[in-house]
Amino acid sequence: MTMLLSIQSLCKTFGGLEVVRDLSFDVPDGTATALIGPNGAGKTTVFNLISGVYPVTSGSIRMCGVDIVDLPSRHRIGRGIARSFQNIRLIPRLSVIDNLLIGQHVKLKRPLDVLRPFRFARDHEWIRAAKAELSAFGLSQYDDEPVGLLPYGVRKRVDLIRATLSSPSLLMLDEPAAGLNASETRELHRHLDILRERGTTLLIIEHDMHFIRSICEQIVVLNFGCKIAEGPFDQVRTDQQVSEAYLGTERAT
Ligand SMILES: Nc1ncnc2c1ncn2[C@@H]1O[C@H](COP(=O)(O)OP(=O)(O)O)[C@@H](O)[C@H]1O
Ligand SMILES: [Mg+2]
Structure with missing residues (x-):
């Protein structure tokens, strides 16, 4: 399967704080991947590294095989990366x-x-x-x-x-369902379905597990900046480390 996005050994430190540690994962073209984990796990930071808001400390981020870590943020849009933010910017x-x-x-x-x-x-x-x-x-x-x-x-x-x-070929969504009521969440779901029919690849940070389950084929779980699990929803859900680190606190945010 072609990898649209491929992250290898990604690290980010702020001052002395290691926020993303040796993170590797792939996003296959045309799929939807969820990035989950407790508050402060480093999810938004990963988005900021992919979109070029912050420089990486080390590691590589490839779009269609091309390393983009040295590209300025605005040029990454030209490479097909788009994102929405936790706070709407209109x-x-x-x-x-x-x-x-x-x-x-x-x-x-x-x-x-x-x-x-x-x-x-x-x-x-x-x-x-x-x-x-x-x-x-x-x-x-x-x-x-x-x-x-x-x-x-x-x-x-x-x-x-x-x-x-x-x-864009890759759309990154940071907690898109946060603050939406049930009918708004359904509308959002339909909206994303249309984007997927067009072939847009999705990378989604989200706490709403029903939402994730119905949209994403693959889930990557972060805890303290490290990947602790990855795979289809049902496999990740039954993972011991994940239940300890994440699922028990999923409503804590
Ligand atoms: N610009 C920054 N400077 C210093 N620390 C940061 C910065 N951005 C994020 N962090 C820290 O990185 C950690 C992960 O934050 P974040 O990526 O926002 O987590 P999440 O989105 O998973 O809740 C937190 O401890 C946060 O305080
Ligand atoms: Mg966040």
């Missing part, structure tokens, strides 16, 4: 469309400037692309709504659309 007073347009302009120095000409060119290809994407996910009714007025679950999915407008 501008509340701007409309859904305008937020998506800003997402298209992450590379520009002053992203807000670019909105001005767009207001006079409503049929610009980027606007059409953003609208088509909102329609594909059943969110057209919110096109011109200020993001700040939307229900949380819709905001979350607009944030996902922002992350996937560039058609």
